[in-house]
Amino acid sequence: MTTVTDRPTVLHVEDLSVSYGPVRAVRGVSFALHENECLGVVGANGAGKSSLLAGIAGLVRPSGGRVSLGGTHVTGSRTEDNVRRGLVLVPERRQLFASMSVHDNLLLGSYVRGRDRRVPEELERVEALFPILAERREQRAGTLSGGEQQMLAIGRGLMSFPQVLMVDEPSLGLAPVVVDTVADALRELRRQGLTLLIVEQNVRLAMALADHLLVMEQGVIVSETGAGSALSQEALIAAYLGGTGAGSTEGAPGDASGGMGEEISRSLLQTELSKGEQK
Amino acid sequence: MVAATSETVAIGAHQSEDRGARHVKRRGGPMIEHMPVLFAAGLGQLPETLASGIVNGCIYALAAISLLVVYNVTGVINFAVGDFLMAGAMLTLLFAGPNGDPHRLPLALAVVLAVLIVTVVGALLEVLVIHPRRRYGTIFLLILTIGISSLLEGGALIPTGSLTYGLRPFTTGPAVSIAGVLLPRQDFWIVGSTLIVMGLLWYGATRTRTGKALRACEVNPTAARLVGIRVDRYWTIAFALGALLAAFAGAILVPVTYATYNMGIPITLKAFVAWILGGVESPVGAVAGGVGFGVLEAVVLGYSPASVANYGDAVPLLLLIVVLVVRRRGLTRRLVVTRV
Numbered sequence: 208m209t210t211v212t213d214r215p216t217v218l219h220v221e222d223l224s225v226s227y228g229p230v231r232a233v234r235g236v237s238f239a240l241h242e243n244e245c246l247g248v249v250g251a252n253g254a255g256k257s258s259l260l261a262g263i264a265g266l267v268r269p270s271g272g273r274v275s276l277g278g279t280h281v282t283g284s285r286t287e288d289n290v291r292r293g294l295v296l297v298p299e300r301r302q303l304f305a306s307m308s309v310h311d312n313l314l315l316g317s318y319v320r321g322r323d324r325r326v327p328e329e330l331e332r333v334e335a336l337f338p339i340l341a342e343r344r345e346q347r348a349g350t351l352s353g354g355e356q357q358m359l360a361i362g363r364g365l366m367s368f369p370q371v372l373m374v375d376e377p378s379l380g381l382a383p384v385v386v387d388t389v390a391d392a393l394r395e396l397r398r399q400g401l402t403l404l405i406v407e408q409n410v411r412l413a414m415a416l417a418d419h420l421l422v423m424e425q426g427v428i429v430s431e432t433g434a435g436s437a438l439s440q441e442a443l444i445a446a447y448l449g450g451t452g453a454g455s456t457e458g459a460p461g462d463a464s465g466g467m468g469e470e471i472s473r474s475l476l477q478t479e480l481s482k483g484e485q486k
Numbered sequence: 487m488v489a490a491t492s493e494t495v496a497i498g499a500h501q502s503e504d505r506g507a508r509h510v511k512r513r514g515g516p517m518i519e520h521m522p523v524l525f526a527a528g529l530g531q532l533p534e535t536l537a538s539g540i541v542n543g544c545i546y547a548l549a550a551i552s553l554l555v556v557y558n559v560t561g562v563i564n565f566a567v568g569d570f571l572m573a574g575a576m577l578t579l580l581f582a583g584p585n586g587d588p589h590r591l592p593l594a595l596a597v598v599l600a601v602l603i604v605t606v607v608g609a610l611l612e613v614l615v616i617h618p619r620r621r622y623g624t625i626f627l628l629i630l631t632i633g634i635s636s637l638l639e640g641g642a643l644i645p646t647g648s649l650t651y652g653l654r655p656f657t658t659g660p661a662v663s664i665a666g667v668l669l670p671r672q673d674f675w676i677v678g679s680t681l682i683v684m685g686l687l688w689y690g691a692t693r694t695r696t697g698k699a700l701r702a703c704e705v706n707p708t709a710a711r712l713v714g715i716r717v718d719r720y721w722t723i724a725f726a727l728g729a730l731l732a733a734f735a736g737a738i739l740v741p742v743t744y745a746t747y748n749m750g751i752p753i754t755l756k757a758f759v760a761w762i763l764g765g766v767e768s769p770v771g772a773v774a775g776g777v778g779f780g781v782l783e784a785v786v787l788g789y790s791p792a793s794v795a796n797y798g799d800a801v802p803l804l805l806l807i808v809v810l811v812v813r814r815r816g817l818t819r820r821l822v823v824t825r826v
Contacts, residue, residue, distance in 0.1 A: 266711070290714030302709040304702050315702050318695070319714035367714060 214242040217402050218263070218294070218371050223272035224426075225255070225262040232258035234426040235272065240371065245393075245403040247417030249410050255426040256406040257299050260373050263404075264296035265289050277370065291319045293370030299379060299406075301360040305349030309340055312348050312359055316366030325368070333362040336392050354385030361392065365401075372396070373404040378412050390416060533667040535788040536781060541673045541742070543780020544680035545571075548735035549757030550764060550772040551687065552728040558704040558767060559724035561624060562616060565631040567732050567757055568750030569638035573604045574733025575740040575749070576642055579651050593656060597737045601730055608729020612722045620721065635750065642747035650744035672741045679738055683731070684773060691769075700724065752799055756783070759802045762809050779805070 218240040225233035233255040240246050248256050262269040265286040274282045276294050286296070304312050313333060317326045334341035337358040343351060348359055357377060364372055377393065378386045386409070393416055397403060407413040413420060422430040549567050556564040577600035583590030591599065611634055616627060655672040662669050690697040702710040703720045710717050736745075743749070760779040764771030782805070787795045 264712075266708070285716075286711045287714050287716045290712070296712055298708075298712060302706060302712055304705045304709055306705050307698075307701065311698055315698060315710075315713050315715075318699055318702075321695075363713065 214244065216240065217242050217244075217277055218404070219273075219275045220263060221273040221275075223259065223262055223274060224270045225258045225267055226270040227267075231270070232426055233262055233269075236423070236426075236428055237272075238421055238428070238431075240402060240404055243397070243400050243402055244419065245397050245405065245417045247413035247420045248404070248406045248423055249408070249413045249420055250423035252408070253425075254423040256423055257375055258426075259423070260296055260298075260375050260404070260406055264294065264373060266296070266298075290367055293368065295364045295367055295369035295372050297360045297364040297372065297374045297377070299375040301356050303348040303356055303359060303363070306347060308345050309348055309351070309359055310344045312363050313340070313366050316363035317368075319367050323368075326366070329366055329368065333365050336365075336395060337362055352385075354381050354388065357381060357385075357389055358392065361389070365396070369401070371402045371404060373406075375406045376408055377405065378407060378409045386412060531788065533665075534669075535784050537667060537669055537673065539781035539784030540777055541676050541780070542784065543760075543777035544676050545735045545739050545753070545776075546756050546760040546780050547773040547776025548680060548683065548731050549753060550761040550776045551684075551769060552731040552735075553757055553761045554764075554767070554769060554772045555700075555731070556724050556728040559700060560616070560620070560627075560721045562627045562631065563624070563758075564725075564728055565628060565754055566611075566635040566638060566750075567728065568752070568754030569635045569642075570604055570608060570729045570732035570750075571736035571739070571753055572642060572745065572747065572750040573607065573638055574600050574736030575743075575745040576600075576646060576651075576736075576747075577603055577733075578737040578740055579653055579745060582653060597734075600737055601733045604733030604736075605726050605730040609722050609726035611729075612725035616725065617718065617721060635754070639747055639750060646747050648746065648748075650746045651740075652744055653740045655741040656738075670742065672738075676738050676742070679734075683734060687769070696723070700727075752802075755799075755806070756802045759806045759809065762806070 216239045220239070221237045222235045223233060223237070224231060224235055236255075236259055238246065248259065250256050258267065261267040263274050265281070265284050265288070268283050272282065273280065276289070276292055279292065281289055281292065281294065289295075304315060307315075313330060314326075317323070317329065320326055339355055340359055340362055343355060348356065351359060361372075361374065361377070364374075374393070377389050381389065390412055393403065393405070397416075403416075405413060405416060407416075420432045421428050422432070549571060552567050552570070553564055556562055556567075578596050581591045581596030581599050582593050590596070615630060615634060619626065619630060655670065656675045657671050659671055662671060662674070691701055692698075699710070699715045700720055700723060702713070702715055703717050703724075707717050710720075756779060757776070760775040761772050762775070763779060764773070764775030779802070783798075783801050786801055787798050
């Protein structure tokens with residue numbers, strides 16, 4: 208049986224660092240993401256997971272290291288341009304166009320594809336994946352429930368025909384039954400051949416989705432696991448997360464421990480984003 | 487009182503003695519020139535007064551929308567809006583010729599050309615002046631737009647001097663009487679074309695890709711970047727659109743007012759009040775604020791003693807103070823909070 212690592216590398220991250228002033232949120236992270244692989248990044252709050260994605264996507268300019276997409280060097284390129292290349296982030300807190308309709312949100316997702324004839328097909332595919340979005344088509348995005356918003360955020364990401372879809376905390380703040388729906392959809396996308404990079408607090412969910420997990424702690428990858436041994440994986444994670452690894456899909460995933468670091472890095476990331484687009 | 491008819495035709499350049507159009511002052515309109523000692527207009531003039539208020543209100547509405555488009559996308563309060571309007575008026579005059587000189591360009595072409603040039607100037611000023619300093623914050627950028635305002639005024643002063651200019655109405659002829667109310671023909675042009683422009687704006691914002699992307703930049707700039715919208719580019723588009731709207735207002739206004747190099751700032755103030763009246767973020771509100779302010783101004787100036795009406799410029803400022811006191815939270819909420 209061939210493993211995912213035999214496939215060509217789509218996204219290559221080498222020694223990536225992200226800093227907010229003197230605070231180094233990500234310190235020298237390296238990994239490779241292969242075609243049709245689903246890579247999970249887990250870790251406690253404040254471990255630098257979201258900053259890692261922000262650095263890869265170009266929302267924040269990395270302070271060091273290298274990101275290449277399909278062999279093209281994209282370190283420090285702007286998010287807008289990365290979307291055109293097929294590197295798409297579904298961010299934490301979803302970042303929808305709250306006062307616009309579900310339909311307009313999805314159409315804006317394919318902004319970079321212009322009048323591509325595949326857009327209507329993709330819209331159908333997204334609405335087939337998340338039928339609720341078709342039902343709510345004319346509703347304002349801000350009036351959707353948390354789960355529906357997450358589905359819309361993923362759907363909007365898909366509308367640009369991504370090569371790599373990065374999803375930040377897909378289960379954050381969602382009810383368990385909704386988490387299952389979102390997880391099923393991600394699995395389905397995987398089956399359809401999408402390459403996924405998922406950051407997730409909920410370790411069970413991450414393990415269920417990903418072939419491969421990276422464990423982050425204080426900005427570095429402290430452990431990598433293969434798809435082989437589920438038990439030792441769990442033990443490993445429990446060790447590094449101080450028990451949060453035992454948190455299951457039934458618990459509210461958002462309320463794990465580790466508040467301080469999380470708050471700081473989150474607020475720094477928000478500050479960075481509020482400065483608007485990069486030069 | 488005479489409604490604007492034959493006397494509005496073919497007025498050339500003449501020296502400004504009363505410092506020109508400090509208001510959107512209507513030639514032969516009910517407000518200023520024929521002011522009786524006690525009251526400018528009797529109650530019998532109410533329909534005309536209201537009509538002229540609505541017409542002026544259309545101009546304020548266009549200028550308020552211009553402020554709104556720029557502010558919603560970029561967070562910049564564009565103090566030069568009145569000067570873009572002035573530039574539109576002056577260029578229309580330049581191309582069409584103050585006296586309807588047959589050797590000049592046809593009117594429609596003159597308007598299009600004037601609006602186009604101002605639009606390009608608006609885009610260029612954004613790229614060259616605003617954009618490199620876009621991170622400096624609201625107040626700094628506001629001051630930059632005051633600089634742009636001075637620049638445009640100065641740019642107009644050199645070729646035009648302090649002269650005032652008038653243009654014939656788009657269609658000449660006697661005022662149209664509707665139910666006994668005499669309405670100058672240009673009024674129909676102003677109201678009609680304002681409605682058309684508003685319709686086009688609505689269509690553009692809700693039905694076109696560029697319009698939706700522009701709104702996306704307003705609603706959530708981070709999300710806009712995440713779907714690949716180059717927010718930088720939409721800053722330029724917003725300024726260009728703002729300049730276009732103001733210039734168009736200037737072009738349709740010039741037949742009923744005197745154009746001078748310094749006509750912009752009073753209009754900026756009035757547009758600003760109209761915009762705030764309308765709630766800062768709502769396009770419908772800006773239009774309602776513009777028309778509402780136009781009518782209020784016409785009534786106040788029309789029915790106050792001449793000694794008061796001479797201080798007509800104080801009306802927007804007084805209203806601004808009232809609005810800011812009453813609606814302070816509504817305004818500062820958006821002006822102070824940084825957008826994430």
